[in-house]
Amino acid sequence: MRGAFVDQGGLFSYVMPEARIPKNHPLRKVRELVREVLGELNRSFGQLYAHEGRPSIPPEQLLSALLLQVFFGIRSERQLMEQLDYNLLYRWFVGLSPDDPVWDPTTFTKNRDRLQSGDVFAKFMGKLLTHPQVKPLLSDEHFSVDGTLIEAWASQKSFRPKDGSGDDDGGANFHGQKRKNDTHASITDPDSRLYRKAAGREARLSYLGHVTMENRHGLAVAGIVTHATGTAEREASEKMLKSKAKAASRCITVGEDKAYDVADHVAKLRAMRITPHVAQYNSAGTCNRQSAIDRRTTRHDGYAMSQSCRAMIECIFGWGKQHGTMRKTKHRGIARVAADFMLNLIAYNLIRIPKLIAA
Secondary structure, three states: OOOOOOOOOOOOOOOOHHHHOOOOOHHHHHHHHHHHHHHHOHHHHHOOOOOOOOOOOOHHHHHHHHHHHHHOOOOOHHHHHHHHHHOHHHHHHHOOOOOOOOOOOOHHHHHHHHHHHOOHHHHHHHHHHOOOOOHHHOOOOEEEEEEEEEEOOOOHHHEEEOOOOOOOOOOOOOOOOOOOOOOEEEOOOOOOEEEOOOOOOOOEEEEEEEEEEEOOOOOEEEEEEEEOOOOHHHHHHHHHHHHHHHHOOOOEEEEEOHHHOOHHHHHHHHHOOEEEEEOOOOEOOOOOEOOOOOHHHHOOHHHHHHHHHHHHHHHHHHHHHHOOOOOEOOOOOHHHHHHHHHHHHHHHHHHHHHHHHHO
């Protein structure tokens, strides 16, 4: 017998959101891991809020919503709240019941600054990497470092002279002008820098994001954002690896590409008891450049292994730019861009860790 078509469902539902999520859904393991890490951050959250006044939105829910934004590449907090309003999967992950109202998008504006000032994103990454199920997956001796370009939320028209000259047309016509970071700055995002990744490529207002990856399973273990300069990659590498070298009980290795093949950088790594497995950059002709890495390093099998494992770091950047929010930041200022960059690294690890644990 044909069933009767009813345009509206029942007014009340007695089915829990938990029952509507498939048992084998990949977010189940991710949510379980996120809840355990957030539980360890309870004391840190308590220090960020006053002990009296109106109760705030739980920071655990805010962080869970921000992770969803990276998981599914949602463009803005406004769109995130729109989808959180009707998507039961998102409500279940964040911890909202079907009847709970969603928040105003501007809620993230102020609370993001609070989470940044409390260094919550870095603490979340630290707790995640020391989780009892995650720590055995990590290598504490072999690492890789690389950097990527993050396009700033600023246009070329905003890149104007610092002395205020040439503003008659509002920066619309800049053809034929010599524009440098020394004499020009963006009025939209002053922290961004005009940078060109390679010869023959266009220069864009950008930041540089740097990642340290462990070589066993290719998980991100550290990340920072710096101004886009020619020496930023090497300086960030030394800064991130210094803490890794101190924590290690023996000499560690690091795989890097040709951009790091500079004598001064290699010498600083060796001074920190780090074996530099840097790709050799030799060039004949007018410059006659000689690599700072010689046979003392390249003759060992570990050098070839580090160079092979180093390619996995591109998966972090590729995932963050294809699925996450790393390609072009929606934030202004180096602090906010760094927080969003760290959130992308956390999301990448959370996507991969349940699969590694199951294997």
